[in-house]
Amino acid sequence: MTTTTSPQGRTELLRPDGSPVRVLVVDDEQSITELLSMALRYEGWRIRSAGDGQGAVRAAREFRPDAVVLDMMLPDMDGLAVLGRLRRELPDVPVLFLTAKDAVEDRIAGLTAGGDDYVTKPFSLEEVVARLRGLIRRSGAADRRSEPVLVVGDLTLDEDCHEVARGGDHIHLTATEFELLRFLMRNPRRVLSKAQILDRVWSYDFGGQANVVELYISYLRRKIDAGREPMIHTRRGAGYLIKPAVS
Amino acid sequence: MTTTTSPQGRTELLRPDGSPVRVLVVDDEQSITELLSMALRYEGWRIRSAGDGQGAVRAAREFRPDAVVLDMMLPDMDGLAVLGRLRRELPDVPVLFLTAKDAVEDRIAGLTAGGDDYVTKPFSLEEVVARLRGLIRRSGAADRRSEPVLVVGDLTLDEDCHEVARGGDHIHLTATEFELLRFLMRNPRRVLSKAQILDRVWSYDFGGQANVVELYISYLRRKIDAGREPMIHTRRGAGYLIKPAVS
DNA sequence: CGCGTTTCTCAGGGAATTCACAGACTTGCG
DNA sequence: CGCAAGTCTGTGAATTCCCTGAGAAACGCG
Numbered sequence: 001m002t003t004t005t006s007p008q009g010r011t012e013l014l015r016p017d018g019s020p021v022r023v024l025v026v027d028d029e030q031s032i033t034e035l036l037s038m039a040l041r042y043e044g045w046r047i048r049s050a051g052d053g054q055g056a057v058r059a060a061r062e063f064r065p066d067a068v069v070l071d072m073m074l075p076d077m078d079g080l081a082v083l084g085r086l087r088r089e090l091p092d093v094p095v096l097f098l099t100a101k102d103a104v105e106d107r108i109a110g111l112t113a114g115g116d117d118y119v120t121k122p123f124s125l126e127e128v129v130a131r132l133r134g135l136i137r138r139s140g141a142a143d144r145r146s147e148p149v150l151v152v153g154d155l156t157l158d159e160d161c162h163e164v165a166r167g168g169d170h171i172h173l174t175a176t177e178f179e180l181l182r183f184l185m186r187n188p189r190r191v192l193s194k195a196q197i198l199d200r201v202w203s204y205d206f207g208g209q210a211n212v213v214e215l216y217i218s219y220l221r222r223k224i225d226a227g228r229e230p231m232i233h234t235r236r237g238a239g240y241l242i243k244p245a246v247s
Numbered sequence: 248m249t250t251t252t253s254p255q256g257r258t259e260l261l262r263p264d265g266s267p268v269r270v271l272v273v274d275d276e277q278s279i280t281e282l283l284s285m286a287l288r289y290e291g292w293r294i295r296s297a298g299d300g301q302g303a304v305r306a307a308r309e310f311r312p313d314a315v316v317l318d319m320m321l322p323d324m325d326g327l328a329v330l331g332r333l334r335r336e337l338p339d340v341p342v343l344f345l346t347a348k349d350a351v352e353d354r355i356a357g358l359t360a361g362g363d364d365y366v367t368k369p370f371s372l373e374e375v376v377a378r379l380r381g382l383i384r385r386s387g388a389a390d391r392r393s394e395p396v397l398v399v400g401d402l403t404l405d406e407d408c409h410e411v412a413r414g415g416d417h418i419h420l421t422a423t424e425f426e427l428l429r430f431l432m433r434n435p436r437r438v439l440s441k442a443q444i445l446d447r448v449w450s451y452d453f454g455g456q457a458n459v460v461e462l463y464i465s466y467l468r469r470k471i472d473a474g475r476e477p478m479i480h481t482r483r484g485a486g487y488l489i490k491p492a493v494s
Numbered sequence: 495c496g497c498g499t500t501t502c503t504c505a506g507g508g509a510a511t512t513c514a515c516a517g518a519c520t521t522g523c524g
Numbered sequence: 525c526g527c528a529a530g531t532c533t534g535t536g537a538a539t540t541c542c543c544t545g546a547g548a549a550a551c552g553c554g
Binding site: 458461462464465466468469481483484 | 529530531532533
């Protein structure tokens with residue numbers, strides 16, 4: 001796969017032949033498949049969705065996806081059975097498991113040994129997209145040149161090892177801070193509204209106050225902009241944006 | 248999509264084949280659909296409107312719009328249900344949600360996640376048009392060349408990062424000032440009456456004095472024309488216009 | 495289980511923004 | 525020249541928006 005720059009200025013993954021990456025989404029809750037389809041389409045990927053094991057296998061056969069998002073709780077088949085059938089259709093395709101938080105983690109842990117990955121419900125879209133990008137990038141067909149490091153000015157964020165540094169100084173971020181910064185850095189120089197940020201960085205069932213965003217922006221500023229030329233800017237009444245400090 | 252310049256000097260979005268962009272407007276208040284239809288037609292777009300979920304789905308099927316404006320409060324169906332049905336008809340079409348101001352915190356969750364956007368009622372037409380243009384521009388079908396930067400003389404306005412500069416000097420504007428300037432710059436060399444400006448830049452339920460326009464023009468002049476060749480001109484008894492300073 | 499870390503709510507304070515009002519000024523015209 | 529309509533802008537009040545400290549609750553790890 002190679003990367004190109006979309007009209008939005010974001011980089012998207014492509015297959016070696018230049019066609020878009022194909023992702024199959026399998027979940028029985030339609031609201032989830034819709035949410036995921038929408039978000040993944042926006043990444044520039046081609047999406048097919050299925051609501052049960054039967055449909056998943058059928059879709060796998062004819063759609064030939066490059067990656068699969070698979071809920072482990074399906075109505076008609078055991079998750080493992082579905083996985084087995086999928087594997088027979090698509091031996092080398094990476095799978096991102098969706099699982100309930102309290103589900104037996106060791107069983108999943110065993111499954112991910114082959115290079116697959118998983119996220120727990122309720123997830124944030126940034127998380128799903130990031131893991132999927134990682135899986136696709138690392139899967140055999142992926143172009144190795146596609147970079148896992150985001151750079152804006154002297155600020156760098158490594159999606160692989162979850163490390164952030166500004167001007168050489170390493171910066172420790174919590175999980176939420178990291179995701180927020182990643183979202184900002186994947187959309188440099190663009191104003192992002194608090195609603196957009198909330199929808200993307202917080203999990204889909206978050207029902208809290210929108211001012212967590214303000215709070216976490218404030219945390220990020222303390223760690224990233226402290227004593228330096230600020231990179232995170234407020235556009236009053238519109239949102240926030242990150243851009244290189246031109247000074 | 249490509250951009251062309253109309254005889255009046257405005258740039259409009261077009262589809263790749265040169266036909267006008269199609270937008271579906273869904274709202275149960277007829278006054279709103281009429282207001283929006285009128286404003287969006289003026290952008291050179293082809294408009295269809297629907298007053299309920301049923302009609303929206305039907306219209307989506309046969310009209311095949313490039314974007315949808317969707318009120319989340321419809322009489323016959325839940326907004327999310329309508330959204331789901333629309334998504335099945337038009338998987339890749341961006342949606343601009345209309346929502347009551349106090350409902351924002353409620354359940355916008357996930358709505359803007361796919362690159363969609365929303366505005367709160369009461370909205371200003373400039374806001375709706377601008378967001379819609381943004382959505383259409385960023386949607387897959389958009390022409391890569393369509394620029395998010397307005398230029399008049401040495402004055403530039405970037406709609407993505409909400410930045411304005413004249414002759415290289417960065418200028419800070421408030422939200423209202425920004426929208427007013429955007430409206431002026433999208434209609435360069437054309438006289439805009441105070442009534443037009445009020446209808447376009449202020450929200451449709453604004454009940455104040457008409458001289459806010461004068462006030463904000465005065466603010467803009469202080470920031471943009473201060474100590475330079477003026478670009479904002481008064482046509483006494485007619486309105487205002489912006490044009491490059493020829494000096 | 496216990497402790498440190500992380501996430502999030504709440505509320506106060508401060509600053510920016512919006513807008514009304516009123517008086518000064520400008521322009522066109524009789 | 526003087527008037528009237530139209531326009532400009534200083535002042536100030538109300539409001540909105542944003543930032544951040546403090547602390548409660550949830551989490552994670554040994």
